[in-house]
Amino acid sequence: MNDSSLKRTPLFDRMVQAGGRMVDFHGWEMPVQFAGILAEHRAVRTACGVFDVSHMGQVLISGPDAHRFIEHVNCNRMSAEPGKGTYAHILAEDGGILDDAITFCLGPERFLAIVNAATADKDFEWFQHWSEGYDVALDNASERTAMLAVQGPRAPALVGELFPAALALPRFGIAELPFAGETAFVMRTGYTGEDGFEIAALPECILATWAELILRGGRHGLVPCGLGARDTLRLEAGYLLYGADADETRTPYEANCGWAVKLQKGDFIGREALIRRKEAGFKEKLTGVRLLERGVPRAGCAVRLGDRKIGELCSATFAPSLGTGIGVGYLAPEAWEAGTRVAVEIHGKTVPAETVRGAFRKNNV
Amino acid sequence: MFDEKNCKFAKSHEWAFAEGGVAAVGISDYAQKEISDIVFVELPKAGAQVVQGKPCAVIESVKAAADFYAPVSGEVIAVNDAIVDNPALVNQAPHGDGWFFKIKMSKPAELETLMEFGEYQKTIQ
Structure with missing residues (x-):
């Protein structure tokens, strides 16, 4: 990966140093994973993880x-x-x-x-x-702002060490808090279905935040996380990915x-x-599906009800916290009710599945 | 179990460990690292015929699917169901408990078309 047309965030060098496997993500050179998607996903569900979302x-x-x-x-x-x-x-x-x-x-x-x-x-x-x-x-x-997400049940304890006032924030709250001689926007938001924070500031301030998080994070089980885990976490949480799950036609x-x-x-x-x-x-609505047997669904897989195709998946993955395949797609009205038995076509095979509304597991936010 | 130094390797990163006309097969340590986080493996059934260089199994990670190409031809005489139940074994021990299946070789001479460990190591550097 050495494509000079790709944009890099101010944290690029830190991501590479931390062992990030860098890929092209919509024109940005970003880490898809560090230790591995499963380990990073688990860290966010049980301890905490940090993502570069600059x-x-x-x-x-x-x-x-x-x-x-x-x-x-x-x-x-x-x-x-x-x-x-x-x-x-x-x-x-x-x-x-x-x-x-x-x-x-x-x-x-x-x-x-x-x-x-x-x-x-x-x-x-x-x-x-x-x-x-x-x-x-x-x-x-956008150009002059870097951003980190710290997510997981241990995120408040860790972020509270750097930004004590952040602990008082409600979900979707924001405060402008001092750090490293600058002011950072600290938000109690995230894209994982866990409690956590997003921190946006000038690059120097975010670099200092990153260094401090890495220094103090070990005790809290902090691991650097990539876009791979970000995707499995958000899909389990039932969150929309613009560009994949929604666009100007919807x-x-x-x-x-x-x-x-x-x-x-x-x-x-x-x-x-x-x-x-x-x-x-409406003829179609974004509807979740959970596989009832083994298999890993992918975007583009057809969803069937009986012998009729009723839509296809626009996002799908193996769900690490559920141990099964999940996805979302625009499906016909017959499948809108949660629990409807459908089937997903994977490599020419038909795998039984049921429909789900909203989050695939209870979000801890 | 299937010491990599005694295995032969295909360019597509499968290994074969031959013993008395039967070859155990699996994927290399390099391949398991590249694929990463294996969450699903689909194996051929015992009795199936596989052909060298043709896809005969599927490996799925969280992010992507990869084909497994038979490193030698013959009849599948045993499959490792343990990796179907616990695909992480392939990441943990690609030359051990993460083996895929065993082939009764129909063309043992095909082994000569595969690479020795040292030669394979050079191709992945």
Whole structure:
């Protein structure tokens, strides 16, 4: 791997030193694993793990109309309470999903949106386009911001050693806390189904945070984790992966995120189309499947009900915490009810499975 | 159990340990490290005929699937069910409890087309 067109995060050298197996992830050279996906997955479920998520994007939105603006570009009711974040989808005018993001209220006129890596630049352009008529300043901080995720039941004890005030944060809470002479955004969020934190700051501050976490982490069972474990953890937790499980052809309702749509809150981009599309009804909905026999499903595997194909999987893997294969795919209405017996086609073989709604195991958040 | 220094290797990283017309087969230590985290193995059934260089088993890790190519031709006379129940054995002991199956060789001369351990080591460096 020595492709100069690939982007590297400020933590790249640390990842290589820690034994990361580096791969091309949407144009970023990122670690897919260190010791191994199973060991890293287990560490996050039982102790804690640290992930470099510096590829993700950060957009700062400020000004007198900042809250009104984020309400307009997100489909959920967005918190205006300082210290609180809200998960939402950013929709196109036709109701299709452009991205999923968490937007945090930092103060009455200041917000921070954490967006996906591959969509960060497009999101920023989208925000700029729609900011006309709003008294807001938009700042794409993605390039100058690094980010770590520390996840697992031991994460609070470890992160609390560096950021004592982080322990008081509720789920989806954020605080601006001092570290190494800088200020870091510390958020009680994550993508694993476990308690944990995400920490975003200038690269020097994140490098210092990484060093301190590694120094102190041993006692807490901390291991460096790659994108492989991030994917198995998030899929077990029932979390959406934008680009794989949702894109601009799908609405939040089909993506099983209707809970994040608040039609009553007033106008927002995509609202009219969502109402229309909801009234027309949907033919497919993102539905989980759990294999009842041995096999490892992959994205692209067909899902059958009787002898009829009712969809295919868009994300699938062996689930380390369940010891079985799981996946999600857009399936026909007959399979929407949890527990429906279906079958997944793997290498020409038909493996029995049942449908699941939401998380594949109880999340500890 | 099947000391790698006494095994012969295919370019596709399978090994064969021959003894009296029967070859035990498996994957190399290099291959298990590359594949990593093996969570599923599908083996041929006893009695099946396998052909040198043709896929006859499937190895799945968390991230990907890999084919297992028969290093020699013949009839499968025993399979290691232990790795079906506990695929991690392949990672833990690729030349021991992680062996795949045994082949009654129909063309023992095929062994000559495989690499000695030293030669194989050079190809993976």
